[in-house]
Amino acid sequence: MSDAAAEIWILGATGRTGRDVARLLAAQGLSPTLVGRDRARLQAAADPLPAGARVVVAPDVPAIADAIRREHPAVVVNTVGPFARTAAPILRACLPASSYLDLANDVVAADAVLALHDEAERAGRTAVTGAGFGVVATEAPIAALMAERSAPHAVRVDAIASLATEAGPLGEALAATIVEGVPEGGRRITGGRLVRAGVGSFPLRLTLPDGDVVTTGAWPAGDLLAAARTSGAPEVVAATTAVPTGRAVRAVLPLAGPLLRLAPLQRFAVRRLAAVRLPDRPRSREHSWGHARAEWADGTVREAWLRTGDAGTFTAAVAAAVAARIARGAAVPGAHTPVAAVGLDLVAEAGGELLLP
Ligand SMILES: NC(=O)c1ccc[n+]([C@@H]2O[C@H](COP(=O)([O-])OP(=O)(O)OC[C@H]3O[C@@H](n4cnc5c(N)ncnc54)[C@H](OP(=O)(O)O)[C@@H]3O)[C@@H](O)[C@H]2O)c1
Incomplete structure (x- = not known):
């Protein structure tokens, strides 16, 4: 799959993290699709991006899930919390045709995503939970x-x-x-x-x-x-x-x-x-x-x-880096936490540094 062709959807694209992730992906030459509840605010988020962006209006989680099942984007970045409610239905809509990542940092959501490991692996898709400061x-x-x-x-x-x-x-x-x-x-x-x-x-x-x-x-x-x-x-x-x-x-x-x-x-x-x-x-x-x-x-x-x-800047950088790596085919299939999915060099790419005294 070539990155330029891979369609990356950002759910919650009018939010703080969603906007930053869109900007970072656009800076890499990728064209994110912005998904949200309000067309005017989505357009305002798309306009500053160098090549603009397609917007998809979906008012709630069932509508988002329907749109994913209909259009099969390559990668879906879920920034819509609380993830204990949104992660499982959105990931289920993604599999088997789309890979998935979220910003969840709670046990309930992480457990729900990781429980779908076998299904994701069979489909050859990657699902990542905790793509932010928490968990990385x-x-x-x-x-x-x-x-x-x-x-x-x-x-x-x-x-x-x-x-x-x-x-x-x-x-x-x-x-x-x-x-x-x-x-x-x-x-x-x-x-x-x-x-x-x-x-x-x-x-x-x-x-x-x-x-x-x-x-x-x-x-x-x-x-x-x-x-x-x-x-x-x-x-x-x-x-x-x-x-x-x-x-x-x-x-x-x-x-x-x-x-x-x-x-x-x-x-x-x-x-x-x-x-x-x-x-x-x-x-x-x-x-x-x-x-x-x-x-x-x-x-x-x-x-x-x-x-x-x-920590917010790091979160957006982690989510963008994980999404881009999945789009390039550089992530392990199955459901994982971020470092397990893409490797420790994610830290440096996202602007972090490891210290082992
Ligand atoms: N893992 C980490 O380290 C980390 C770091 C930062 C944030 N987070 C989590 O990531 C999430 C997003 O954070 P943020 O600061 O970007 O929040 P935010 O600025 O409030 O953005 C949230 C986005 O989700 C949309 N949204 C909210 N409820 C929705 C619903 N019921 N249906 C559809 N869309 C909905 C909002 O749409 P509208 O614009 O229409 O309201 C907005 O686009 C939060 O849950 C936060 O806890 C995790």
């Missing part, structure tokens, strides 16, 4: 450690994102991802099994390579499944600075979970959060970091870091 920021350092020594007995990964915000509403995709994530609670892997863990549990004060100190806590991120699959370790914790780790908040969060399972309350919370206006603000720290720590039964401990700049 932690999958890459753990993969780098495993290239040196395998079979650790315990692994911990930490994601420390720093990102600028552009003025405007937070938006429905991100709001629903947050609100629907809370009732899920946290997760960890123990004895090789996925079990519940409190959101923000396993708090850890981490000194970053540049001297900053942050605290991370457990979150049911796709990073957890990626770290477990990459390392094979029976004990795995995935943590992030994006959750509150204070004892009081950790005590209250389990009470909010059952409430947010009630559909009317959930819809209300999504509407309110989606409308919250973000300021135009530069990122708080110069670097975003991913951290991996592996421990072996003989007591050996190794750590590795991924360093990049703005």
Whole structure:
């Protein structure tokens, strides 16, 4: 398949990440097709691209799935969260004729995509979940450690994102991802099994390579499944600075979970959060970091870091690089996390750097 001929659809092309991915693909000479709910806003996203872009209007997930089944694009980039709701129906519409990638970073969505491995492999298509800062920021350092020594007995990964915000509403995709994530609670892997863990549990004060100190806590991120699959370790914790780790908040969060399972309350919370206006603000720290720590039964401990700049910029670069590689036929068929699908050199292409002290 030649890249110029490969049609790459971007779902959610009017969004922050969708627009950036379109720009990056266009800069490589690829012609993305922009898919979204509103023709005028899609056209406004297409106009600045050097060769313009075709736009496809599809108001919701069933309409997107119908359009994919009808037109068979080569690659579909899904930026429409919450992925726990959108990933499986869109991936099912893609297989057997289209490859797929998404920006999901939650256990439920990652599990749904990875569960379709055999189907994707039989069809000769690639499905990638977590094509962004989450999962790559932690999958890459753990993969780098495993290239040196395998079979650790315990692994911990930490994601420390720093990102600028552009003025405007937070938006429905991100709001629903947050609100629907809370009732899920946290997760960890123990004895090789996925079990519940409190959101923000396993708090850890981490000194970053540049001297900053942050605290991370457990979150049911796709990073957890990626770290477990990459390392094979029976004990795995995935943590992030994006959750509150204070004892009081950790005590209250389990009470909010059952409430947010009630559909009317959930819809209300999504509407309110989606409308919250973000300021135009530069990122708080110069670097975003991913951290991996592996421990072996003989007591050996190794750590590795991924360093990049703005986590949002890295996300768009990862998604564009994975989409372009799939379009070129340079990805493994089946359902995978990003580094497993296209290799560790994805990090440098997306503007990241691996540090193995
Ligand atoms: N893995 C990572 O590291 C990573 C990084 C960044 C973002 N993300 C995730 O990626 C998603 C997108 O982030 P973003 O910052 O680009 O969000 P955004 O700016 O709000 O864009 C979301 C896009 O999805 C569309 N959309 C939302 N709900 C939809 C629905 N029900 N049906 C059809 N289209 C819908 C929006 O269309 P309208 O313009 O019509 O509203 C918009 O085009 C979020 O879920 C976020 O959590 C992950």
